[in-house]
Amino acid sequence: MTAPALIALAHGSRDPRSAATVSALVDATKALRPDLRIEKAFLDLAKPGFHTVVDRLVKAGYDEIVVVPLLLVEAFHARVDVPEAIAEATARHPGLQIRATQVLGLEPRFLEVLDERLREALSGARVRELDALVLAAAGTSDPLANQAVARLARLWGTHHRLPVTAAYATSAPPATGEAVRAFRAEGRRHIAVASLFLAPGNLVDRATELALEAGAVAVSEPLGAHPEIARTILARYAVGAVELVPV
Template sequence: MTAPALITLAHGSRDPRSAATIASLTELVRCMRPDLRVEESFLELSDPSPLTVADRLVAEGFDEIVVIPLLLTQAYHANVDVPQVLEAIRQRHPHVSVIATDVLGIHKSFLGVLDLRLRAALREARATELDALVLASAGSSDPLANAHVARVARAWGARHKLPVLAAFASTAPPATGEAVRQLRNDGKRHIAVGSLFLAPGFLPDRAAELALEAGAVAVSDPLGASPELAHVILARYAVGAVDLVPIPV
């Protein structure tokens, strides 16, 4: 019996670095589980689309598919776009069992990835002192999603015993520059920014630009293709694959 195929589903970006990073992360998953068929896809702005990937998998004989939304919060894309993707696949391939798992989310292991990326940024900037942090993320029109990021920021700050503010690159205040200036107004002078983004692109670049203009000493790279993220993807897949098993009535 062939295991269900795994499709990672990222948002997509006009920046080619974004698609390349998602492809690298998906390849890392593929290397961890060479027995599985693993493909990447994008909601928009990048190729391939999830429907294109599903068409190819069905043509090859797969009749079970698990979609893993590579989204860090449960917001608009997860609640609207992902269900539309599933419905489109089911309409085109009614005999195929397809399920979407919970979003990737922000696992506690991701804080270790943040630390790793930030240490690299601090070394590159030759910054040896640190007295505050900003956690930058995309932001959402959903206040619950932003509140979740704020909780993660507090956990990250507690991890390092440093004051921390959450900042958002779109939709919600404060922007990274505003957060850095607020901390500077509180007397902090050595402020670093952790990038809670999956991949490079316009929003991470803008967040970094605003932070550095406001006086941040360093801004980390996005999380990128890390084993910690790949392990969570596979954990999501394991749950989704079990959910595809029919339960006798």
């Protein structure tokens, strides 16, 4: 019996660095499970599109697909865009079963990836002292999703015994620059920013620019194609594959 195919589904961006990062992440996932059929796809703004990949898998004989949304928060894209795309695909292919898993989410173990990326940034900037941290995320109009980021920031701060503020690139205050300036107003001068984004793009660039202008000593790269992210994709897939098994 053939295992269900896995589609790692990203939102998509006009920035080619984003698609390249998704490709690298999918390659890292394939390296962990070479026995699985694993494909990348995008909801918008990049290729291949979701329906193109579904058509390819159906043509190859797959009638079960597990979709893992490459999203860090459970917001509009996860609640609306992904289900709509799946509903359209199953309507076009009678007999096809597609199961969407939970999003990647804000796993506490992702803090280890953040730490790794931040250490790289601190080393590059020759920074050895910190007295505050900012956790920069995309932001959303969904307050629950933003609160999830804030909770992760508090957990991160407790781990490092440093004050931490969550900041957002869109839809919610504070922006990264505002967060850095607020810490500086308290007399803190060694403030680093960790990028809680999956891949590079315009939002990351703007958040970085604002943070550095405000006086941040370093800003990390996004999470990227880290093995921990790849393992999380496979963990989500495992749950989705079980849910496809008839009871």
